[in-house]
Amino acid sequence: MIPPNKRYLYLISAMTLLLGVCFVVSLLVGSVMLTPQRLLSGLFHEVDMMVQLVFWEIRLPRALLGVCVGFSLGLTGAVMQGYMRNPLADPGVLGITSGAAMGAVITFYTGLANAFELALPLGGVLGGLLILCMVVMMAGRSASVQTLILAGIAFSTLAGAIISLVLNFSPNPHAVLDIVFWLLGSLKDRSINNLYLALPLMVPGWAMLLYCSRALRALTLGEDTAASMGFSMKQVRYLVIVGSALAVGPAIAVTGSIGFVGLVVPHLIRPLVAGDPGRLLWLSGLAGAVLLSVSDIVVRLISLGQELKLGVITSLIGAPFFFFLLFKMRREVV
Amino acid sequence: MLLQVSAFLIKLQFLILCVLCCCICSVSAKPLRIISMDPATDTLVLQLADLDRIVAVRERTQDPEVSLQWEKALQLITLRNEMAEEVYRLQPDLVFFGPWSNRATRNLLKRLQVPALRLQTPKNWEDVYANIADVGNALGEEERAAKMSASMRRRLSAIEKRLRGQPLKRGLFYIGRGHTYGKNSKAHFVMESAGVVNIAAEKGIVGLGMMSIEEVLMSAPDMIIFSDYKKDVPTLSRNVLDHPVFPHIANRVILTEVPSNKINMTDASLVDCVELLAKTLYPHLFQDFPTAMNNYDTSE
């Protein structure tokens, strides 16, 4: 029997290693087949400029974004589930994702993001924050699963409607087609600039969420017990809400809505850490990054003439999982 | 031979249509209340028919970025949507539809026995000439139409003569969201006439297709042609074109823009595009060509 502390360190190292492998594979996979030799020789010889550009300007930003966005989604999912003590909580189900997309759409199509670049991720943060606050206010903190999901659905739908409204007002008739991107995100043709925009907001968000790990562990025994153990529930609520918006908002603003990662990942990890909601956080973040990187590799390997949207893959995995969870919960209630 | 036959058949069809139209509406051979429902046909009709015979065009045609005939369009009634009731209320005696027109509207107007002509997207220059001739016939302006086509043929053959025997360069059209045009597209035959080998067609793309930035870079193009359509209005479709990788290759690849109010038309503007591309790609051959270049702005 390995002591839990050591086991945790092993898991973290194993997950990091796995993520490293996914990252490298992600660099090797693209719409053009480049052998690792060609890639390597291209990187170190000035002559093959196109290979260099493909590597530095296209594949590297894409792989990095996949890791960062996946980490954000996995981590936020774990924190939301721990905080709400609700296994169905997730940034998508609770509407943060749609809210962030709405905020980003508003700043992008009104031209605000052109005037001031940071407006795009900030829009994502504010949109996510707005919807999350409304859901939490409507449903209350210890709300039942049903209330929470219904509130999430209601606000997601509202945000979706506002997105299409804004797109319809754009003077460019092609803008309406952009809705596909905002509803089903993608990492295609993103650039390193997107990462530079998102990271400065995402990193403080991660820090806030990771800081909650002790409080989330204490919350296992309910809010009053956690408070009696010296945790300020007000502070935790603030950290969770603002941290989630900061982590997810910019991610969604540069990639569009990518659903279900935050829902699936904590469930896969929870048995490994024997249910500990604190230890779940780092591992869920890393596993989210792995899941998103793998999905993005799959998206690039399946060639259907036109690249599949990343959000399609995550939803194809996530939606049946969601049904499975609902079914399991229903069985437990009966 | 086959082409001529098909062109003849279309003309024959038209003749019948015109006859029908005469019988039903009992007006003179020349229609006087013309409505056009697509920016490309609008632009053609505005060039071939006198303004007082035209009742309405599409609203977008008033936009200088959409049509070079926008000033004329400003004086007309405009249609925002393709609603049949909107059209019928204006009592047209001839309606032009574009290739992407609304089927329900077409069917309804047909049942109301409004004479109509639907133009197809041209797949080659002969289709363009046939479209121009069809519109000319329908309008009763055969002479103007023939003049337009003849001038286009003359300008194209001049370009062809200069390009003969030259080693050809490779390029592709790259428009929003990573779309590109392969065989059987307007962009394809325009490029062909400008002496550009279409990389998208080489890859087997027919009509509209997709290429990722990675594929574009690795296909070693000499020229990438962008569209300037609404480049200042933020849409995600521009994200691909504004990707920071393009300024990096600006010193090795010619990045150029074609005006969208020319490349989307079915008239002499297409030849303007050919001249533009030819002059951009082979400056030494076309020094004396007057057309101004429209260079891609690499400075963000």
Added chain:
Amino acid sequence: MQTITVSNLNVYRRQRHILKCVNVSAHEGEVVGLIGANGSGKSTLLKAILGLLPVESGKVEIMGKHQDTYQRSELAKAIAYMDQDNECNWPLQVRSVVELGRMPHQAPFTSLTDEDHDIVNTVMKTVCVEALAERTLNLLSGGEKHRVLLARALASQPAILLADEPVAGLDPYHQLHLMELFRDQAQAGKTIIVILHDLTLVSRYCDRLVLLSEGNVLANGEPKEVLDTDNLREAYGIHAQYFENEGKQAVIPWSCHAHSTDNGWKFSRLP
């Protein structure tokens, strides 16, 4: 030593006056039973002592110092709390649950020290749950679960233990077992305040009782004095039968006054 002193405490929740000028105190080594009808303010009083609720007026002193002067973490080290709602939301192992009790002593981003592990082991032995260490809490029986939660509370080595209905839903054996564990802890010098509804258990195991009725302290003293006929009628609206054994009183609720002729509490409430 007086470890808890509550004086003139008034608490409102949602505009309702829950605690009305309450004065309560508790000493080292004492088991204080907090009793009263549902909604009489027992849980509110415990939460007020824990500092979880905003206090309208009055003061709470812990170990002679005003509650407000404590840091949250300091207070968490001094007082442990067993919630009435003994949910455990995730499938945690018993040992992990008990380890949660060490959190007030743990700095952020550190793991448990050897000393922490020793304390956890000792506590688990004290409440007889060491055999369950690897089991999942939610799959345990009620009695086992309550003992584990007690171990969690004791693991923070508090001077004061507040327990809200710790024996609810347990069979007689486990009720007695848990109460004996509380007694042992008091013997070891802790102050224990426990909310109970079983009047016999209360009079058997508590040194002193505080009877709350509609937010007022109706009686405060030895079980025998507090559990007299008048108080029970006043506070619960019941009539009880009394038995005596080994010098301790057993109080058995016998009939409901609301149905008897001399009018139940529902109709004869004092102004």
